[in-house]
Structures are given as structure tokens and as C-alpha cells.
Amino acid sequence: MFKKFILTLVARQKQSKTINVSRRKLMALSHIKTLPSYHKYLKELQELRIIKYTPSYHPGYKSEVELL
Numbered sequence: 869m870f871k872k873f874i875l876t877l878v879a880r881q882k883q884s885k886t887i888n889v890s891r892r893k894l895m896a897l898s899h900i901k902t903l904p905s906y907h908k909y910l911k912e913l914q915e916l917r918i919i920k921y922t923p924s925y926h927p928g929y930k931s932e933v934e935l936l
Contacts, residue, residue, distance in 0.1 A: 888930035 876897070891906060900906050913919045920934040 886932060886934045889933050890930050 895901075895906055898909075900909065910919075910921050914921055917936050920936055922932040922934070924931045
């Protein structure tokens with residue numbers, strides 16, 4: 869389900885493989901309530917080599933997700 873929302877964001881941003889995401893928006897769209905769950909799903913998708921996640925540690929910049 870989490871992957872579905874990442875793909876939805878790709879379609880919305882009209883980019884081919886790389887999108888910028890905010891944790892808050894992604895959690896709301898995918899109905900994830902807790903930070904541990906959010907990080908668990910991101911980790912699983914990275915381990916399955918579905919995405920490459922590059923976090924932004926600056927509150928004003930979005931993180932980057934690349935579809936592999």
C-alpha cells in the first residue's frame with residue numbers, strides 16, 4: 869500500500885523516476901500513524917530494491933525517493 873502512494877506521487881509530480889516527498893504528506897496519504905511504521909516501510913522498500921531513499925535533514929527541504 870505504501871508503494872502505491874509513492875507511485876501516486878510520481879504521477880502527480882510528472883517525473884519519471886525521482887520524486888521529492890515530505891514525511892508528513894506521505895504518512896497522511898498512506899494512512900501511516902507512527903514514525904516507526906513509516907521508517908519500517910521505507911526500509912523494507914529499500915531492502916527489496918524498489919526505491920532509493922535520500923533523507924533531507926533540513927525541515928525546509930523534502931526528501932528524495934528514486935524508483936529503481
